[in-house]
Amino acid sequence: MAEGRKINTETEILGLIGYPLEHTFSPYLHNYALDKLDLNYVYLTFEIRPENLQEGIKGLKSLGIRGVNVTIPYKEKVLSFLDEVDSLADEIGAVNTIINKDENLKGFNTDALGFKRMLEEDGDFEINNKKVLIIGAGGASRAVGSVLCRNGIKELYLINRTRKKAEELGHIWQKNYPHVKIETGILAPEYYNLLLKRVDLVVDTTPVGMSPEIDVPPVISTEKFHSNLLVVDLVYNPAVTTILDAARKAGAKTLNGQGMLLYQGIEAFELWTGVDPDNIEWPGDIFKI
Ligand code: NAP
Numbered sequence: 274m275a276e277g278r279k280i281n282t283e284t285e286i287l288g289l290i291g292y293p294l295e296h297t298f299s300p301y302l303h304n305y306a307l308d309k310l311d312l313n314y315v316y317l318t319f320e321i322r323p324e325n326l327q328e329g330i331k332g333l334k335s336l337g338i339r340g341v342n343v344t345i346p347y348k349e350k351v352l353s354f355l356d357e358v359d360s361l362a363d364e365i366g367a368v369n370t371i372i373n374k375d376e377n378l379k380g381f382n383t384d385a386l387g388f389k390r391m392l393e394e395d396g397d398f399e400i401n402n403k404k405v406l407i408i409g410a411g412g413a414s415r416a417v418g419s420v421l422c423r424n425g426i427k428e429l430y431l432i433n434r435t436r437k438k439a440e441e442l443g444h445i446w447q448k449n450y451p452h453v454k455i456e457t458g459i460l461a462p463e464y465y466n467l468l469l470k471r472v473d474l475v476v477d478t479t480p481v482g483m484s485p486e487i488d489v490p491p492v493i494s495t496e497k498f499h500s501n502l503l504v505v506d507l508v509y510n511p512a513v514t515t516i517l518d519a520a521r522k523a524g525a526k527t528l529n530g531q532g533m534l535l536y537q538g539i540e541a542f543e544l545w546t547g548v549d550p551d552n553i554e555w556p557g558d559i560f561k562i
Pocket residue numbers: 384409410411412413414433434435438478479480481483492507508509529530531533534535537
C-alpha cells in the first residue's frame with residue numbers, strides 16, 4: 274500500500290488479472306497515481322489459474338471490485354464472460370480493461386486508445402488522411418491497425434514475416450473499413466522500399482530489438498527511411514531500439530512504446546475513477562520498474 278492512503282470500508286478495489294503474473298508495471302503506476310491524487314482506491318494483483326477464469330470474472334461482481342486490467346493469457350478469453358464489450362475492443366478481439374458498474378462488466382481496449390493518444394500528444398501526429406506501414410500482424414498490430422482505420426487513415430500497408438497472418442488481418446480490416454486502401458505483404462525490401470517513399474508513419478509492432486536482444490538489426494532494412502517519416506516502435510525497453518536509432522540518423526521523428534504503455538494505464542485509470550491522471554508528475558524511473 275502506498276504511503277499516505279488509508280484502507281477503510283469505503284476503499285474501492287482495482288487490480289490486474291493474468292497467469293502467471295510476472296513483474297509488472299501496472300500496480301506501481303496505478304498506486305502511484307491514486308496516492309498522488311488522494312483517491313480512495315487500491316490496485317492489487319490477482320493471479321487466476323486458467324481453470325478458474327470464469328469464476329474469477331464472476332467474483333469481480335460478487336466482491337464489488339471496481340475494475341481490473343487484463344493481461345496475458347486472458348485478453349481474448351475474457352470477452353465471452355463480460356456483459357458488454359466496447360465496439361473497438363470487440364473489433365480488436367481483445368480486452369485489457371474491465372469496469373464493473375452496478376454489476377455490469379464492460380470491457381475496453383486501452384492499448385489501442387493509448388497508442389492513439391501517444392501519436393497525437395507526443396508525436397503531434399494528425400491521424401486523419403495519413404498513409405501508414407505496419408510491421409507485424411500479432412495482437413498489438415490488431416489494436417494499432419483498428420484504431421488507425423477508425424480515425425480516418427487513407428492507406429494501410431501491413432507487412433509480416435508470415436504472409437498468411439498479414440492477409441487474414443488485412444481482410445478483417447478491409448471488411449470493416451472499405452474506404453481505406455489496404456494491402457498486405459511480406460518483409461521483402463522490393464515491396465516495402467517503395468512504400469517507405471509513400472507513407473507518413475511506420476509502426477513496428479514486432480518484438481525485434483527488445484531487451485535483452487538489443488543489438489539485433491531492425492526487422493526491416495532502414496536504407497529508405499527519410500526525414501518526413503514518423504517511426505514508432507512499440508517496444509519500450511530499451512528506449513532507443515536499433516530501428517529507432519536508424520530512423521533518427523535518417524532525420525525521421527521517432528516514438529518508442531513508453532507513451533503507449535503509460536497512456537493505456539492512464540486511459541484505464543480514467544475509465545475506473547473518472548479522473549485523468551495525466552497532469553501528475555511521474556517519477557523519472559517509471560519505465561524501469
Ligand atoms: P505477438 O502477438 O506475438 O505478435 C508478434 C508479431 O511480431 C508477429 O506478427 C510476428 O510475426 C512478429 N515477429 C516476432 N518475431 C519476429 C522476428 N524475429 N522477425 C520478424 N517478425 C517477428 O506479440 P504482440 O502482443 O503483438 O506484441 C508485439 C510487441 O509489442 C512486443 O514487443 C510487446 O512488448 C509490444 N507491445 C507494447 C505495448 C506498449 O504499451 N508499448 C503494448 C502491446 C505490445 P509472425 O506472424 O511471422 O510470427
